[in-house]
Amino acid sequence: MINETKIAFDRTLRMFEDGIQKIPDAHWRRGVGDFLIPVRIAYHIMIGLEWFVTALPEEEHRRMRRYNLDWEGPVDDMPDRQVLLDDLAWMKGRIARWFADWERESEGEARTFRQGQALYFVRHTQHHVGEFAAVARLLDLEGPAWIYPETVPDSIKDKA
Numbered sequence: 001m002i003n004e005t006k007i008a009f010d011r012t013l014r015m016f017e018d019g020i021q022k023i024p025d026a027h028w029r030r031g032v033g034d035f036l037i038p039v040r041i042a043y044h045i046m047i048g049l050e051w052f053v054t055a056l057p058e059e060e061h062r063r064m065r066r067y068n069l070d071w072e073g074p075v076d077d078m079p080d081r082q083v084l085l086d087d088l089a090w091m092k093g094r095i096a097r098w099f100a101d102w103e104r105e106s107e108g109e110a111r112t113f114r115q116g117q118a119l120y121f122v123r124h125t126q127h128h129v130g131e132f133a134a135v136a137r138l139l140d141l142e143g144p145a146w147i148y149p150e151t152v153p154d155s156i157k158d159k160a
Helices: 004-023 039-051 057-063 081-104 109-137
Strands: none
Touching: 004 039, 004 081, 004 109, 039 081, 057 081, 081 109
C-alpha cells in the first residue's frame, strides 16, 4: 500500500506542477473573486505539504515553517511562479524522505498513522489541484493535465 500511495502522491504533484507551469505570470496573482487566485491556491497546497512532512511539534513547526504567510491574506507577498516551482522540487525531496521513513518503519501504530496521514494529504492536495484547474478554466486558460493510471496488466485483465 505504501508504493501505491507514493504513486498517487507523485501523480498529484506532477499535475500541480503542470498547473503552475501553465498559468501565465499575468494571471498568477489574479483570479476569480478573493479565493480562486492561482497563487493563493498554490500557496495553500504548499503549506499543507510542508505540514505533511514535518516532524516538529505543532508550535515549533509554526515558528520554523517556510510558508508562514496567511494563505487567506494579500497575495502580493506570495512567491512568484518560478520560486514556487523551485520550492516544489525541494518539497518533492522532503516527501520522498517521508515515504522512505515510512517504508523503514515496522508494522504497528506509527505505520498505520502514516497511512492515514498520507491519504489525507494526497486528498487535500488533489482537491486543491481541482480548484486550480477550475480557476484556469474560468480564466479561459489551460489547466493541469490529468495523469491517468498505467494500463491494466494482462494478468489482471484475464481474471475479470
